Amino acid sequence: MIEINNLSVSRDGARILHDVTLNVPPGRLAAIIGPNGAGKSTLLHCMAGLLPPDCGQVLVNSRNIHALSEARRALILSLLTQAQGTIPRLSVQDLVAFGRWPHHRGRPTATDRAITAKALARFDLDQLATRNVETLSGGQRQRAFVAMAYAQSTPWMFLDEPLAALDPKYVRDIMDRLRDMTGDKTGQRSIALVLHDLSVAARYADFCIAMKAGRIIAAGPWRDIVTSDLLSDLYDTPLRVAQLDGVPVVMGL
Amino acid sequence: MRLFPRALIGGLIGLFLLAGASLLVGATNLWNTQLDTGMVLAISRVPRTLAAILAGAGLALAGVVVQQSVQNRLVDPGLIGTPEAAMLGLLAVTLLAPGAALLVKMSVASVSALAGTAGFFLLARLVPRRDPMLLPLVGLIYGGILGAMALWLAWMSDLVQFMGIWQTGEFSGVLRGRYELLWIIAALAVVLFILADRITLLGLGEEYARALGLNYLQTVLLGLGCVAVTFAVVVVTVGAMPFVGLVVPNIVSRWRGDNLRRNLPWVALLGALFVLGADLLGRVVRWPYEIPAATIFAVLGAGLFLWLLHNRKVRRHG
Amino acid sequence: MAERRLVALGVAVLGLCAVFLLWNLRAPIGLILELRAEKLAALVMVGAATGAATVIFQTIATNRLLTPGIVGFDALFVFTQTMLVLALGGAGYVALAGTVKFVVEAAVLMAAAMALFGILFRNGAEDMIRMILTGVILGVLLRGLAGFAQRLLDPSEFAVVQQASIASFNAVDPEMSGIAALVLICGLGAALWLAPRLDVAALGRVQARVLGLDHDRLVLTSLGVVAALVAVSTALVGPVTFLGLLAASFAHALLRDHRHSVLIPAAALMGAAILVAGQAVFERLLGLQSALAVIVEFAGGLLFLALVLGRRAR
Numbered sequence: 001m002i003e004i005n006n007l008s009v010s011r012d013g014a015r016i017l018h019d020v021t022l023n024v025p026p027g028r029l030a031a032i033i034g035p036n037g038a039g040k041s042t043l044l045h046c047m048a049g050l051l052p053p054d055c056g057q058v059l060v061n062s063r064n065i066h067a068l069s070e071a072r073r074a075l076i077l078s079l080l081t082q083a084q085g086t087i088p089r090l091s092v093q094d095l096v097a098f099g100r101w102p103h104h105r106g107r108p109t110a111t112d113r114a115i116t117a118k119a120l121a122r123f124d125l126d127q128l129a130t131r132n133v134e135t136l137s138g139g140q141r142q143r144a145f146v147a148m149a150y151a152q153s154t155p156w157m158f159l160d161e162p163l164a165a166l167d168p169k170y171v172r173d174i175m176d177r178l179r180d181m182t183g184d185k186t187g188q189r190s191i192a193l194v195l196h197d198l199s200v201a202a203r204y205a206d207f208c209i210a211m212k213a214g215r216i217i218a219a220g221p222w223r224d225i226v227t228s229d230l231l232s233d234l235y236d237t238p239l240r241v242a243q244l245d246g247v248p249v250v251m252g253l
Numbered sequence: 254m255r256l257f258p259r260a261l262i263g264g265l266i267g268l269f270l271l272a273g274a275s276l277l278v279g280a281t282n283l284w285n286t287q288l289d290t291g292m293v294l295a296i297s298r299v300p301r302t303l304a305a306i307l308a309g310a311g312l313a314l315a316g317v318v319v320q321q322s323v324q325n326r327l328v329d330p331g332l333i334g335t336p337e338a339a340m341l342g343l344l345a346v347t348l349l350a351p352g353a354a355l356l357v358k359m360s361v362a363s364v365s366a367l368a369g370t371a372g373f374f375l376l377a378r379l380v381p382r383r384d385p386m387l388l389p390l391v392g393l394i395y396g397g398i399l400g401a402m403a404l405w406l407a408w409m410s411d412l413v414q415f416m417g418i419w420q421t422g423e424f425s426g427v428l429r430g431r432y433e434l435l436w437i438i439a440a441l442a443v444v445l446f447i448l449a450d451r452i453t454l455l456g457l458g459e460e461y462a463r464a465l466g467l468n469y470l471q472t473v474l475l476g477l478g479c480v481a482v483t484f485a486v487v488v489v490t491v492g493a494m495p496f497v498g499l500v501v502p503n504i505v506s507r508w509r510g511d512n513l514r515r516n517l518p519w520v521a522l523l524g525a526l527f528v529l530g531a532d533l534l535g536r537v538v539r540w541p542y543e544i545p546a547a548t549i550f551a552v553l554g555a556g557l558f559l560w561l562l563h564n565r566k567v568r569r570h571g
Numbered sequence: 572m573a574e575r576r577l578v579a580l581g582v583a584v585l586g587l588c589a590v591f592l593l594w595n596l597r598a599p600i601g602l603i604l605e606l607r608a609e610k611l612a613a614l615v616m617v618g619a620a621t622g623a624a625t626v627i628f629q630t631i632a633t634n635r636l637l638t639p640g641i642v643g644f645d646a647l648f649v650f651t652q653t654m655l656v657l658a659l660g661g662a663g664y665v666a667l668a669g670t671v672k673f674v675v676e677a678a679v680l681m682a683a684a685m686a687l688f689g690i691l692f693r694n695g696a697e698d699m700i701r702m703i704l705t706g707v708i709l710g711v712l713l714r715g716l717a718g719f720a721q722r723l724l725d726p727s728e729f730a731v732v733q734q735a736s737i738a739s740f741n742a743v744d745p746e747m748s749g750i751a752a753l754v755l756i757c758g759l760g761a762a763l764w765l766a767p768r769l770d771v772a773a774l775g776r777v778q779a780r781v782l783g784l785d786h787d788r789l790v791l792t793s794l795g796v797v798a799a800l801v802a803v804s805t806a807l808v809g810p811v812t813f814l815g816l817l818a819a820s821f822a823h824a825l826l827r828d829h830r831h832s833v834l835i836p837a838a839a840l841m842g843a844a845i846l847v848a849g850q851a852v853f854e855r856l857l858g859l860q861s862a863l864a865v866i867v868e869f870a871g872g873l874l875f876l877a878l879v880l881g882r883r884a885r
Contacts, residue, residue: 074783
């Protein structure tokens with residue numbers, strides 16, 4: 001469970017989040033949606049403990065995330081950031097192995113190697129294991145970074161727009177695997193991610209957080225949030241949720 | 254428009270006051286009755302003051318030309334290898350023809366400085382434009398390489414002490430008969446003033462300038478030629494002085510906008526004011542010893558550059 | 572694989588050292604050997620310190636174009652030295668034991684570097700080129716300040732500091748060698764101790780923090796180590812700007828490995844190899860005493876330009 005109480009956050013002197021209070025249940029795939037500049041990314045970074053709040057607090061599994069040391073925090077949650085900035089000159093295997101760093105801090109054990117191998121297999125990266133990350137396509141690279149976050153084996157995983165600029169095939173690749181993780185019997189993960197594609201959110205998320213102008217507009221099971229009225233209001237443009245072959249689709253009108 | 258000449262007159266009065274102070278301040282006391290005051294003035298103080306004014310104006314004008322032709326405001330001709338290239342030419346001519354007349358040496362240094370500046374100009378076309386900060390960095394390193402070559406040449410030929418003199422601009426050695434070359438700068442200033450509109454067009458980039466009917470290559474060569482000659486003259490007579498060509502044009506364009514024809518007198522005036530001021534400061538701070546004007550300018554200029562670098566308003570223009 | 576190449580590099584450096592010591596050895600053998608050993612020790616120490624410092628610095632700056640020299644670490648050292656002379660007076664400065672001087676100067680440099688560049692890295696991490704340019708100009712400023720402060724000294728005091736501001740591999744102060752070796756060993760030890768954390772820091776600040784690295788603290792510690800290593804090389808031979816770039820780039824190219832536990836020793840060996848081989852060639856073969864410093868700077872500058880222009884491709 002994540003409990004966010006009266007959270008306010010500023011960046012470069014400008015207030016981005018205003019008095020956010022929110023509970024995110026565990027074991028779900030929670031999507032954060034909202035128009036550009038709503039503060040989705042900022043909320044995620046603050047939940048991940050990387051941005052200090054002006055006031056308020058974030059409790060992850062009842063522990064104040066901003067009071068934890070960096071080392072302890074990395075055992076509770078992982079974050080996949082939007083742009084990986086400098087693309088490291090590493091092999092895929094080495095990159096994924098870095099996910100284990102919080103556990104061994106420089107001295108990998110047999111367990112760490114086994115979990116790395118499992119992550120590579122789970123994300124179909126075996127064939128690419130020795131390839132340099134720089135040489136991968138966008139979709140493959142994103143999969144490698146998700147595998148790294150997976151290898152970190154934290155109860156919570158946060159992803160900031162993991163699907164930006166990906167082809168439909170890769171979107172499906174990644175979302176299917178993420179959904180599988182929340183359903184795992186052993187080592188179940190709780191996932192929160194920022195999504196731009198509302199149809200993807202409608203299809204995969206089982207919890208939705210709607211944000212606008214630094215505030216939470218609504219949060220709850222996707223059935224309550226992904227409705228034509230609420231989305232049209234949220235994005236200030238007419239939107240409609242329809243069913244296509246039993247799958248929810250969001251369209252502009 | 255009415256305010257413009259009045260402010261300029263104010264600036265000129267300031268320059269005259271500073272020049273007056275420059276005539277009075279120095280290691281020798283003018284009121285010492287044993288000395289011929291007129292002699293001291295005529296041989297040392299007047300030439301020195303004029304040299305500082307001419308060098309300052311020339312370096313500042315050179316800064317404008319280079320910044321327009323590479324379309325980057327953070328570039329200073331003193332920090333892109335021009336002085337080092339001039340030194341290379343001087344060393345070469347000193348080695349090959351030690352007895353050559355000063356004017357011959359000067360010409361060789363000018364040609365060499367032009368080649369060095371043109372080299373940077375070609376390099377600038379290869380450097381990605383996205384990031385305005387990258388070009389000055391490349392310029393610094395390029396200048397460093399040319400400087401290493403010059404130092405190596407000087408080493409081989411026992412001319413290192415000359416390098417020291419050329420590298421640090423100072424006016425204490427300026428005497429009558431040893432600064433007159435600097436008057437070339439006054440002539441170049443007139444040329445630049447005639448070219449002003451064309452140089453403004455350079456700042457729009459090659460495609461625009463061509464579309465507006467400018468002979469791009471000719472204008473660039475003319476402009477860079479003026480820069481090269483200015484630097485050759487300054488290096489030979491007083492020594493290199495970085496940051497003048499960077500700081501002055503930036504201050505003027507922040508203050509008065511970007512109309513080059515109207516700005517050129519200001520650039521020349523402020524350049525002269527700053528360099529004369531630095532020289533005067535260098536004479537006063539540790540009297541009766543002197544601190545080279547270039548040393549003072551390196552400290553103040555680098556400080557101002559850092560400020561420009563971290564100031565949002567300037568960065569947007571890049 | 573990388574380990575094997577590291578060992579090969581180590582053997583090559585040992586071979587170079589043997590050649591340097593024994594080549595064309597004439598009587599009086601004992602004296603010449605002693606002189607050569609002294610110079611060799613200085614060359615190896617400077618190369619090792621500069622190479623290791625540069626790899627660490629490039630990692631925390633996540634930029635493979637930088638060296639501590641480019642952003643003015645050595646200028647900071649010369650400035651520190653000048654200020655010390657200014658504070659103590661020339662006579663007082665000379666009266667200080669070499670060891671005490673060095674320790675004080677190194678300590679001041681470490682503190683100043685941590686304060687100055689710590690702020691720079693924390694605030695400028697997003698805008699890398701601006702940060703580099705700031706560093707470069709800061710270097711120019713510090714050099715200017717040092718020059719300015721030197722002019723405030725008496726001519727006799729001026730002579731004390733002037734010799735420290737130009738790089739020369741010939742005028743090594745033997746008194747310095749002992750303490751420099753000690754600091755170098757401590758510095759390299761600390762660097763290897765930091766190595767696993769540096770591996771993570773190479774992923775970038777945000778990713779490193781996600782993986783539970785206290786990035787701010789690592790940056791400060793690393794800057795301290797870098798400053799100590801730069802102090803070693805600057806105290807021994809004066810400022811060298813591009814040697815580290817050569818050493819670090821070659822080490823990266825040779826190993827093709829991200830682990831700092833092998834990269835740091837490789838860069839240290841590479842730096843030593845460049846200097847020893849360069850000095851052997853220029854001094855023995857070509858008979859040019861002072862050329863090495865200039866040639867290293869020249870080659871390093873060219874490499875820098877090649878790296879900048881090569882980045883266009885991406």
